Amino acid sequence: MSLLSIAEWLQNTSISTGIRESTWVFPIIETVHLLALAFSVGIIMFVDLRLIGAAMRDQPVTEVFNRLQPMALKGFVVNVVSGMLLFWSEPLKCYHSAYFLIKMVLLLFLGLNAVSFQYVTYPSVATWDKAVAPPFGARFAGWLSLLFWLGVVVMGRAIAYATK
Template sequence: MNIHDFSAWLSATPPSQVIQNNFWIIPTIQSIHILAICVVISSASLINLRLVGIVGRADPVAGFASRYLPWTWTALVVLLLSGSILIVGEPDRTLGNGIFWSKIALVATGLILSLAFAIPIRKNPTFWESSGDGVRAKLLGAVSLAVWIAVIFCGRWIAYGG
């Protein structure tokens, strides 16, 4: 079974049919999806801009982590759940779309980078301040920021991609 057969099968299932036959479900779930992205991008950006050194340099990194990281995790769960509903509702638009898979790869990368930030700080709250010349922290912040921005761009481009 290839991806197109799978989309066709998924598209014929009752849950997918319910979504397809109710005009308001897709925009409503998309709205929830975007609101979750609002939380991810803002919480992740504040942490990443702190790592880069643009925001709140007088505050410890651990303070940013404890304020914002729980919101990143929670919003990522909402993002994955709402995204799954959107896949069920429009299998071909998503699973058969190269841009969709780029987005998935980028989300996975963003998740790994968030873990790379979060894990060391659990053992040592000043890890990111005290690690050498701070290049690692700046690099992680900048790359992670770029990844989440790219996720948003890919998300919008799914509508145009093939």
């Protein structure tokens, strides 16, 4: 079974048609997607800015993490669930959209960046917790995250306007 035939099957399910053809459901889900973006990307950006030494420089990194990460994770879950519903409503459009593909690849890279930061860089945080500018590995992870999230948001917007 090819990806295309899965997308075609998904497109013909009643939930997909229901979301797509309703006047209100798609815009409501999209609004939830955008509000969740504020809670996920918006908050993660503050953590990234602390990592690159550009914000909350007088706050220990662990303090910034412990306070902001739980909220960002909740926003991220809502973002992914609402994103999957949007995808469900238009799988064929997404299948043909290079922007959608780039967005998914960027999300994958963001996951890899977060995991490598968590297991390689963060374990030594006690030695640089209060540093105004954290070590190179932490700043690099922060810059990558900022750049990739920007890409995800731009690609998300672009899906609506072009299909290639």
